[in-house]
Amino acid sequence: MGVGHAHALYIHEHTPIHRMAPEAKLVAAFAFVAAVALTPREAVWAFAIYAVTIAVLIRTARVPARFVAVRLTTIAPFIVFALFIPFIASGEQVELLGVSVSRDGLWGTWNVVAKATIGATVSIVLAATTEIPEILRGMSVLRVPAPLTAIALFMVRYMELVAQELGRMRTAMIARGYDPRWLWQAKPIAAAAGATFVRSYERGERVHAAMLARGYAGAMPELNHRRANRSEWLMSASLPVLGITVALVALVVT
Amino acid sequence: MTNPAIAAQGVWFTYPDGREVLQGLDLRVEEGERVALLGPNGAGKTTLALHLNGIHEAESGAIHVGELELNPSNLMEIRRRVGLVFQDPDDQLFMPNVAEDVAFGPANLGLSGAELDARVTEALAAVEAGSLADRAPHHLSGGERRRVAIATVLAMRPDVLVLDEPSSGLDPAGRRELVATLQGLNITQLVITHDLPFALELCKRAVIMDGGRVVADGSAAEILANDELLRNHRLEMPFGFNQAGS
Numbered sequence: 001m002g003v004g005h006a007h008a009l010y011i012h013e014h015t016p017i018h019r020m021a022p023e024a025k026l027v028a029a030f031a032f033v034a035a036v037a038l039t040p041r042e043a044v045w046a047f048a049i050y051a052v053t054i055a056v057l058i059r060t061a062r063v064p065a066r067f068v069a070v071r072l073t074t075i076a077p078f079i080v081f082a083l084f085i086p087f088i089a090s091g092e093q094v095e096l097l098g099v100s101v102s103r104d105g106l107w108g109t110w111n112v113v114a115k116a117t118i119g120a121t122v123s124i125v126l127a128a129t130t131e132i133p134e135i136l137r138g139m140s141v142l143r144v145p146a147p148l149t150a151i152a153l154f155m156v157r158y159m160e161l162v163a164q165e166l167g168r169m170r171t172a173m174i175a176r177g178y179d180p181r182w183l184w185q186a187k188p189i190a191a192a193a194g195a196t197f198v199r200s201y202e203r204g205e206r207v208h209a210a211m212l213a214r215g216y217a218g219a220m221p222e223l224n225h226r227r228a229n230r231s232e233w234l235m236s237a238s239l240p241v242l243g244i245t246v247a248l249v250a251l252v253v254t
Numbered sequence: 255m256t257n258p259a260i261a262a263q264g265v266w267f268t269y270p271d272g273r274e275v276l277q278g279l280d281l282r283v284e285e286g287e288r289v290a291l292l293g294p295n296g297a298g299k300t301t302l303a304l305h306l307n308g309i310h311e312a313e314s315g316a317i318h319v320g321e322l323e324l325n326p327s328n329l330m331e332i333r334r335r336v337g338l339v340f341q342d343p344d345d346q347l348f349m350p351n352v353a354e355d356v357a358f359g360p361a362n363l364g365l366s367g368a369e370l371d372a373r374v375t376e377a378l379a380a381v382e383a384g385s386l387a388d389r390a391p392h393h394l395s396g397g398e399r400r401r402v403a404i405a406t407v408l409a410m411r412p413d414v415l416v417l418d419e420p421s422s423g424l425d426p427a428g429r430r431e432l433v434a435t436l437q438g439l440n441i442t443q444l445v446i447t448h449d450l451p452f453a454l455e456l457c458k459r460a461v462i463m464d465g466g467r468v469v470a471d472g473s474a475a476e477i478l479a480n481d482e483l484l485r486n487h488r489l490e491m492p493f494g495f496n497q498a499g500s
């Protein structure tokens with residue numbers, strides 16, 4: 001039961017993108033993805049520019065291409081769904097590999113696949129270069145409501161402990177001859193998860209007491225953090241500025 | 255006569271389920287003392303600790319910290335003065351990294367900027383944990399976690415440190431380092447423990463609590479040499495421990 005460093009989506013590296021203040025990265029990623037989403041699907045050249053941009057981003061962040069590819073499989077269900085669109089959409093029909101499909105539907109598939117892939121890739125690069133506490137800190141700098149950020153913070157802090165505890169329970173079960181190999185043997189694991197939940201609840205009460213003991217009065221205090229500086233905002237802005245420019249040109253010419 | 259660091263007088267407390275855990279408890283700790291609070295499981299030691307900085311509110315009796323009597327209007331100042339180190343460091347270290355955890359208390363007191371950073375540095379230095387500032391709590395060893403937990407409280411510059419079973423779960427080296435750390439802190443300490451050699455090493459005075467009140471109070475050397483007293487309260491020195499030599 002090894003405890004992995006940081007989270008499973010994080011790649012430990014030292015690049016300008018890793019070092020950039022999280023709020024700048026969050027804004028850049030969000031604005032870029034929004035620009036992509038608004039790009040007309042017929043502007044294929046625009047998507048080519050996006051693809052090159054993201055390739056440069058991945059290189060700069062030193063995220064292995066394989067890593068991105070593996071994580072992209074999470075959007076496979078959307079892709080599969082999108083593949084059906086040409087068969088069910090109506091309108092002008094065209095021949096594709098001897099099958100009659102909707103032209104509009106083909107564009108629909110392209111639209112979903114291109115935009116979902118770009119959006120997911122940007123998220124993967126963001127997660128691979130930013131540790132979770134940093135993402136949360138960026139959220140709070142961007143004025144995401146404090147209770148949301150606090151809940152996310154505790155989930156991250158205690159997920160690790162709960163996982164360790166479950167791991168210990170499983171080891172204890174195996175030590176007593178229980179060897180869960182198949183799903184239908186998982187009942188004791190489920191029971192253990194229940195026990196873990198109750199313990200986490202009791203822990204919650206103790207953690208709350210420990211917070212009160214140090215003067216917690218209902219709001220997370222503002223801690224000192226390095227805020228994004230001007231050059232970071234400028235550097236991070238290059239991504240959405242490029243995206244928005246391309247999207248605007250595409251909107252005008254199509 | 256100067257004010258005691260902590261004074262509990264006739265404190266009664268019943269949990270919502272009806273268990274009377276503190277039954278007229280009296281305890282006085284003078285400024286600068288390091289006192290061991292001993293007692294079997296369930297004696298009410300943790301419950302008492304939670305009273306000393308107002309997490310639980312006594313039904314009757316009074317608690318003084320220095321010249322201040324604990325009441326809802328001065329809760330914040332009491333919590334600054336009494337630093338509570340919980341038994342399980344994982345309950346105490348709830349922030350993503352050590353420096354932020356240490357900053358939590360003083361930030362609640364309104365500190366910020368360079369002043370806050372200085373507090374964090376000072377508190378971590380006091381427990382020789384300066385190099386751990388950027389680490390995540392779940393990557394620390396048991397002994398490191400314990401020292402950092404103490405730092406989170408020291409950062410509030412308390413007048414009294416109340417430690418709940420600080421040696422539990424530590425290996426011998428971690429335990430030895432903890433003794434050195436606590437001996438090095440120039441602050442009044444109430445050390446809750448049932449690790450008797452640990453108590454003897456640290457404290458000149460020992461108090462035994464059982465059934466929600468204090469049943470013995472005196473020199474640690476004498477109390478810990480009184481086998482019958484210890485046995486009556488389910489406490490015992492480890493086999494072969496030579497206390498005459500200490």
Ligand SMILES: Nc1ncnc2c1ncn2[C@@H]1O[C@H](COP(=O)(O)OP(=O)(O)O)[C@@H](O)[C@H]1O
Binds near residue numbers: 269270273296299
């Ligand atoms: N939150 C709670 N609710 C009800 N009973 C409790 C609670 N916490 C502790 N107790 C009970 O109060 C008694 C004293 O507990 P505690 O103060 O933790 O003792 P000690 O720290 O000396 O072992 C025990 O019998 C315990 O079961």
Ligand SMILES: [Mg+2]
Binds near residue numbers: 299300301418
């Ligand atoms: Mg206890």
